[in-house]
Amino acid sequence: xxDTTHSDNQAPxxxxxxxxxxxxxxxxxxxxxxxxxxxxFDLAPGETLGIVGExxxxxxxxxxxxxxxxxxxxxxxxxxxxIMYKDLNLVRASAGEMRKIRGDKIAMIFxxxxxxxxxxxxxxxxxxxxxxxHTDLNKRQRxxxxxxxxxxxxxxxxxxxxxxxxxxxxxxxxQRVMIAIALSCEPDxxxxxxxxxxxxxxxxxxxxxxxxxxxxxxxxSIMLITxxxxxxxxxxxxxxxxYAGRVIESGSVGEIFHNxxxxxxxxxxxxxxxxxxxxxxxxxxTIPGIVPxxxxxxxxxxxxxxxxxxxxxRCIHQEPELRPGLSDRPVRCHYALGSPDxxxxxxxxxxxxxxxx
Amino acid sequence: xxxxxxRNLTKRFPIRGGVLNxxxxxxxxxxxxxxxxxxGETLGVVGExxxxxxxxxxxMIRLLEPTAGLVAYEGEQITGLNHSEMMPYRxxxxxxxxxxxxxLNPRLxxxxxxxxxxxxxxxxxxxxxxxxxxxxxxxxxxxxxxxKRKFPHEFSGGQRQRIGIARALCVRPTFIVADEPVSALDxxxxxxxxxxxxxxxxxxxxxxxxxxxxxxxxxxFCDRVLVMxxxxxxxxxxxxxLDRDxxxxxxxxxxxxxxxxDPDDRRPLTxxxxxxxxxxxxxxxxxxxxxxxxxxDRCKVERPVLERKESGRMVACHEVA
Numbered sequence: 001x002x003d004t005t006h007s008d009n010q011a012p013x014x015x016x017x018x019x020x021x022x023x024x025x026x027x028x029x030x031x032x033x034x035x036x037x038x039x040x041f042d043l044a045p046g047e048t049l050g051i052v053g054e055x056x057x058x059x060x061x062x063x064x065x066x067x068x069x070x071x072x073x074x075x076x077x078x079x080x081x082x083i084m085y086k087d088l089n090l091v092r093a094s095a096g097e098m099r100k101i102r103g104d105k106i107a108m109i110f111x112x113x114x115x116x117x118x119x120x121x122x123x124x125x126x127x128x129x130x131x132x133x134h135t136d137l138n139k140r141q142r143x144x145x146x147x148x149x150x151x152x153x154x155x156x157x158x159x160x161x162x163x164x165x166x167x168x169x170x171x172x173x174x175q176r177v178m179i180a181i182a183l184s185c186e187p188d189x190x191x192x193x194x195x196x197x198x199x200x201x202x203x204x205x206x207x208x209x210x211x212x213x214x215x216x217x218x219x220x221s222i223m224l225i226t227x228x229x230x231x232x233x234x235x236x237x238x239x240x241x242x243y244a245g246r247v248i249e250s251g252s253v254g255e256i257f258h259n260x261x262x263x264x265x266x267x268x269x270x271x272x273x274x275x276x277x278x279x280x281x282x283x284x285x286t287i288p289g290i291v292p293x294x295x296x297x298x299x300x301x302x303x304x305x306x307x308x309x310x311x312x313x314r315c316i317h318q319e320p321e322l323r324p325g326l327s328d329r330p331v332r333c334h335y336a337l338g339s340p341d342x343x344x345x346x347x348x349x350x351x352x353x354x355x356x357x
Numbered sequence: 358x359x360x361x362x363x364r365n366l367t368k369r370f371p372i373r374g375g376v377l378n379x380x381x382x383x384x385x386x387x388x389x390x391x392x393x394x395x396x397g398e399t400l401g402v403v404g405e406x407x408x409x410x411x412x413x414x415x416x417m418i419r420l421l422e423p424t425a426g427l428v429a430y431e432g433e434q435i436t437g438l439n440h441s442e443m444m445p446y447r448x449x450x451x452x453x454x455x456x457x458x459x460x461l462n463p464r465l466x467x468x469x470x471x472x473x474x475x476x477x478x479x480x481x482x483x484x485x486x487x488x489x490x491x492x493x494x495x496x497x498x499x500x501x502x503x504x505k506r507k508f509p510h511e512f513s514g515g516q517r518q519r520i521g522i523a524r525a526l527c528v529r530p531t532f533i534v535a536d537e538p539v540s541a542l543d544x545x546x547x548x549x550x551x552x553x554x555x556x557x558x559x560x561x562x563x564x565x566x567x568x569x570x571x572x573x574x575x576x577x578f579c580d581r582v583l584v585m586x587x588x589x590x591x592x593x594x595x596x597x598x599l600d601r602d603x604x605x606x607x608x609x610x611x612x613x614x615x616x617x618x619d620p621d622d623r624r625p626l627t628x629x630x631x632x633x634x635x636x637x638x639x640x641x642x643x644x645x646x647x648x649x650x651x652x653x654d655r656c657k658v659e660r661p662v663l664e665r666k667e668s669g670r671m672v673a674c675h676e677v678a
Contacts, residue, residue, distance in 0.1 A: 201570070
């Protein structure tokens, strides 16, 4: 867990995945709902990017958009939305092109492995399916590879386990099988959507340890979607924080944890109980109120109603843009935290000339 | 004096099978657990899923009938009381569930849900107004009095948990079992609900048992904690300094497996091998022996009992002096 190789300096490594202006809208009975709005980020080779936020913030929609797992007939992507994987824009890719990429180049693991695995096929069959589709290996070679993959994810007695069905495995084992399936074609990118949320902490530690080991072995880039900030601190290199469908801040994991600039990020970090630092008054700092409904988004900043720094008409009436804050990383706030005296600093005043638009 | 006293509490669930549907085996959910809770204290119970912590909470207040053992409330034994004798104690001992949506009746308004319990337990005197009482309760849990006319589906998760809390409080209990009350909530909402529970506890002088799988939440909220593993309490310790005080290898592993909220502190997480054994045929010796680094031959055959160690703390382990 000491791989912080690409942290500070943005070395000119070509990102593996470039997401630009990704907006995903859904056709519903009530009209068109914008689930995520103008999301842009890069994923570098071998990097682990954490996407953090509370339920409904759009983190799962972001990952499913990248995998194009959302129902095509109900989903509208923005006109200028781009998800560039190598030279292919996944937003406009055909179903055939996506089938070649899914499972082979970009693979995904889900929160609840029991619903993601097919209950009527053995786990050996399910691992074999991916290999059959994406590789030229013959039956015997595939069987060897299946057992090798199960051994790699530390499933004891893999020769026997291939014949078992998902219900015969424990929750941790099922998640290992999911990881084995996802990594069987050695993908460039692994998308992990709350991979440990349904698991106990000791099993979570096993899975996180496994993911870190496999990342080192295959140099896979990981997009880790989670609401657990402890998990983020343990495995991520960079973090993107989302709120109500918007990216509100991103930076290296150290910057986000030690010098959060957006009031939401700061409040979120403060509101989790800290191990070993018991508060004398027994109370936790809270964020008042709840996340706004995506149907009734405010005119101005989406966090304004819950923000203790909001004191201006501008926060109420004008949504801030995502622009470089005090330490040159993007923050979506008219004011940004992190100045020495802990008072919000007017960002737009100092960067008014630079930000034209 | 302790408010609650639990002695050798055991709960086994029968498994039926075969042609005659006879009892063929048992799930050993809670095995021989003893502890006390002082008045005003908050006792935490942690453990992984399936360790029996929820069963313990429900058996203690007799939502489940214990297989063996006894529970006393203010020195009065409540195990063995019949339905009507139990009624006053049911009022004094309430529970808050993890998922407030499935524990609230979707066809009843909040006000109807609260009224049912208030009437059943005759909480109000003749002159008291039901509406005023419910309004006060709503305010107490941070909801608007007007919200009482709404149905559970009209509320967000955090608000629903506030209703769950109001439902527990409406009969003016002294003891509350909170079974994973914040596990289903988002981080920012979790902090709101924990603060609310803390305020109400102080204001009303409640005694609580707080069940959770999240050691950080228990550490924050509780005075003392029981660590459970496969139906047994393996350690009992104060929450002031868990890292210093933990002695049982399982408690230490649980602490070490918790991700640290500091990206600069990337010490490897403690990784326990293997899974929890099945509670249907629990091992003869220490239940944790199969995953424990310190395990000896003795651990595999002889079950350690929870006993006071040199440090003065209660630990169930042969290898702790």
